[in-house]
Amino acid sequence: QVVQSGAELRKPGESLKISCNVSGSRFGTYWIAWVRQMPGKGLEWLGIIYPGDSDTRYSPSFQGQVTFSAAKSINTIYLQWTSLKASDTGIYYCATLFLDPEAFDNWGQGTLVTVSS
C-alpha cells in the first residue's frame, strides 16, 4: 500500500516537503518514482529514488528544481522544494517499480500542491 501526505497550499518562494509511505518488508529493494500531473494535463516523470542507498535519477526537466530523499527505517520517501513557483502547482504521485524496473505498478493517491499568492 502506498500512502502520500495530504494537500498543501504554499506561497511562491516558500519551501515544501511531501512524503510517500510504502508498506511492506521489501522496501528499499526497488526503485520508487515521482510523477507530476498539472491541472487538466497529462503525466510527467520527475525521476526515481532507490531507498536502499538513496541513489537518485532526475529528469533533466526537473534536475535542480526538486530533491528526492528517503528514510528507509520508516519506509518513506520525500519530494522537496526549496523555493516554490506557481508553475509547481499540480498533483504529485509516487509509484513503485516493484514488478518491473520500468513499470509503475503501485501508485499513491497523489498529493495536491497548490502554489498561489
Added chain:
Amino acid sequence: QSALTQPASVSGSPGQSITLSCSGTSSDIGRHNYVSWYRQHPGQAPQLMIYDVTKRPSGISNRFSGSKSGNTASLTISGLQAEDDAFYYCCSYTSRRVLFGGGTKVTVL
C-alpha cells in the same frame, strides 16, 4: 525530448474493440521493449494496465493487450465496457529517463 504522441480521443460502443496508438522515435519505443500503459479515471491515480509492451499485471483483464511495431506501440481493448471510459497514457523508457504520451480519452458510447 518531446512526449510520445497519442490521439486525443477514441470512442467505441460497448462490446466493440478499439486500438489506441502511441508514436515515438527510434530512441525510445523503437529501441526498448519498456513500453507501458496506464488507465486513469477522473480524480483517481493511474493504474498499470500493460508493461514491457505485452505483459499484463495480475488482476488486469485479458481484454487488454499491447503490441509494438517499429516506433509505434498500441493498446487494444476488446469487448469495450463502461468502466473502460477513462484516460489512457502510454509510457516508454529512453536514455535513462521516462517519457509519457499526452493521453487518449476513451469514450464508451
